[in-house]
Amino acid sequence: MEFKHINYTLQEYWVEIVINRPEVYNALNLEVLKELFAAFEKAGKSSEIRCVVLTGMGAAFCSGQDLKAVGQDLEAIPFREIIRDYYNPLILKMQALQKPIICKLNGLAAGAGCSLALASDVIVASKEAYLPEIFAHIGLVMDAGGNYFLPKRIGYPLAFELATTGRKVYAEEAEKIGLVNKAVEHDQLDAAISQYVEIYVNASAHAVGLIKEMLHESAGMSLQEVLDMEMVYQHKAGKHQDFIEGITAFIEKRKPRFNS
CATH class of the missing domain: 1.10.12.10 (Lyase 2-enoyl-coa Hydratase, Chain  A, domain 2)
Incomplete structure (x- = not known):
């Protein structure tokens, strides 16, 4: 598959996958979801790749579903089909990938973007990054595995609070409550990611x-x-x-x- 909305950059023994729609804060549409699925599938088939780094281009990691891409008729949005055919296969592909996925959380991770980050194995966050579960504010519920990954990371009481209030959880708090693995200064993010990459490319x-x-x-x-x-x-x-x-x-x- 030719990638148009993501960057797939192969390094020595690892690959970086970058959602590349900075003009809409890397919002997800069907094309992006298909390309992400294909990218993880490609990484999984390579015996050379030891780990995957997932991030977003520009100031955001991912702002979630591109609401403009689902059409003007809100009553006709095919939620079941979009989730069944695009989101669920992607999340299952990420979980089944027998390689570590390191989320380089460079900025905002909202809604389905937050779920995408939580589906990663290790999350290293810039202190400028934050994770709001904004679903309830638009009358929806968490999807893309959010109901699985969020309580696994932080337990039911905090998961319920974050899922229903939609408050912003910045990286330093996220590290304290176990939502992310590590929070670092923004200019130290690449160095922190490199440390994890080095571990995994040299591990079994x-x-x-x-x-x-x-x-x-x-x-x-x-x-x-x-x-x-x-x-x-x-x-x-x-x-x-x-x-x-x-x-x-x-x-x-x-x-x-x-x-x-």
């Missing part, structure tokens, strides 16, 4: 992929089910070449050189 991609899968699988499981899952996945990890390299490097007191 096989082990990291399994860990991501297990953490998602464990939601709703009983302790016995988790223990059984750990047994299965540890067997997978232990039979992989990365385990041999990791142990050998530890014994030889050197950094491991993972090929996966």
